[in-house]
Amino acid sequence: MTPQANPISFQTVDIALEDRSYGIHIGAGLLNASDSFRDLPAAHSAMIVTNDTVAPLYADRLQRSLESRFRQIHMVCLPDGESHKTWESLNLIFDALLARGCDRKTVLFALGGGVVGDMTGFAAACYMRGVPFVQVPTTLLAQVDSSVGGKTAINHPLGKNMVGAFYQPERVICDLDVLQTLPPRELSAGLAEIIKYGPIADMAFLDWIEVNIGALLAREPAALAHAVRRSCEIKAAVVGQDEREAGLRAILNFGHTFGHAIESGLGYGQWLHGEGVGCGMVMAARLSQRLGLVDVAFVDRLRVLVQRAGLPVVGPRLSATDNAGRYLELMRVDKKAEAGEIRFVVINGPGHATVRSAPDALVREVIDACCE
């Protein structure tokens, strides 16, 4: 397939962050169109960072679309999976950049899911103290969440995303066509982050998802296009108000405190990030209800939708002896924690989220009620 000569249609969601502003382009076939990459910073060379699952599917296509814009196009292929979101993988990117003599104008392209995006963004933030980068997310989760907003990181054995930077891309290219090859489990994982935007910010969007969950699971292009665009719009509005998570932005972590504990407790890569978030939202909604902030019907409604999306709604046991204690221990290293006190994103009325602490005893009850 050769790059298309003519411009193709796409929608753009703008992320307004002063001199770090950029656009998210959403449309079908964008990866295959060299126009998707026009007006990027001028540079001698580009480096495509991808993984061994995505490379055979899309790397050639991206490379051909970039050929008219860069004299040299290099590529580095990382091992796939959350368990490889480590310093060792990150260093493969630095090794490749230095071995190829890449200068500080080199543009990095993150071609892959959230792990590739987070690592490429962090490499771009650090290589020679900062080079430009472009996100080309190939999973639904990355298109609606991780490639937008400039959070980059690697994991540390003692906690997820503990080492990273806030660093904005030059552009995000969401090609909806690539979602057709996504494994079903990955599609569901992306739906978790889409569902998230409803309870925290937009109940009309939650209504829409409930009506269209079948179309989304069937990967109907129009449904996917709307879900990706609306998710990016909500995230853009939140990030535009609080880029570095001084306050409001933390609501985007709804479901993530419980979810990270599950991911970390089982070992990275056992559950997908989106699966942890899906189950974590049910647990966080239950906590909100036990705190008197929402009613039981709201929790049930969310649980049913998460389940319909193909996601787990019952938490795994992380300890045979003191399961709730193990969850609490893992949640205390969450980045939102302050002086050892866990901060939860809770729903305080449909469509509104806030961040607060909760008594350990109550959290234990919620964990016991929500785990197998």
Place this chain on the structure above:
Amino acid sequence: MTPQANPISFQTVDIALEDRSYGIHIGAGLLNASDSFRDLPAAHSAMIVTNDTVAPLYADRLQRSLESRFRQIHMVCLPDGESHKTWESLNLIFDALLARGCDRKTVLFALGGGVVGDMTGFAAACYMRGVPFVQVPTTLLAQVDSSVGGKTAINHPLGKNMVGAFYQPERVICDLDVLQTLPPRELSAGLAEIIKYGPIADMAFLDWIEVNIGALLAREPAALAHAVRRSCEIKAAVVGQDEREAGLRAILNFGHTFGHAIESGLGYGQWLHGEGVGCGMVMAARLSQRLGLVDVAFVDRLRVLVQRAGLPVVGPRLSATDNAGRYLELMRVDKKAEAGEIRFVVINGPGHATVRSAPDALVREVIDACCE
């Protein structure tokens, strides 16, 4: 020694960088005065990062000065030396922060020279995507250069400072008393960066250094105080105009292109950074002269001063077969290089520097003329 109850006198140089502005406090006995640390961001805990040379001398003193401000004060001690400015050492900081449950309000204190400062700053930039940090430089070089301006980094086997961030400290505390325990070689290394500010920005300061080089080598407090303050003022003016080195800031790298090649070519830690810069300035001045930008007398004047400061003025051989070729090869991975073309900081008239390329043949002649 207990912390002084009364405020002590110090001078402050302000670095004006909008919401990232901060002050450099310069004075005798600051490390021993809890007032030096007032009005820092409120936090539950502090982490002192230091090395095994500095810790026995000053760690207790700093800890006692911080005791009234932080409930918990942790410490991590890194191996000393440029050869340890690596990911492995950086990770010791992350390990300590996570093992102690440090949250994202934790304040890091860099107690040591340039290596400790660069690594602590980079760790602060990355830990939970950014925590506050304070520079407490204990070498002359760190007081006048590396602790000021927000450049942080670690080395990569293929190049110095290749992985890092621009990240500003909350404050810099330059206690002049600590310079009294500095090994003579380290004192001279610091003088290299002080001398640097003359040819690039302030010939009157160069005149002053020539008159006072004996007093500086004798560590007379008044001479040291003036040299540190004026150096910080010049650096502040440059960094204030170009924080992220889009252009002007590169002049602060006078002597560094040749110097980094020497450091890297001999293996990190063989020559001190300041020794590489001292010799590198002589080579860069010679290049400026061969480009017709300054006269021979200027080069001789600079060489004599560098030599009086106790620094090397003849470059080491980095290859038995093609010495100039090896220098060129190493300089091509310099961060200022673009598309493989080396960019040199040259003096284009006394007190003025600029960045430009130069023909390889001419650079080879300069290297041949300047090396043993």
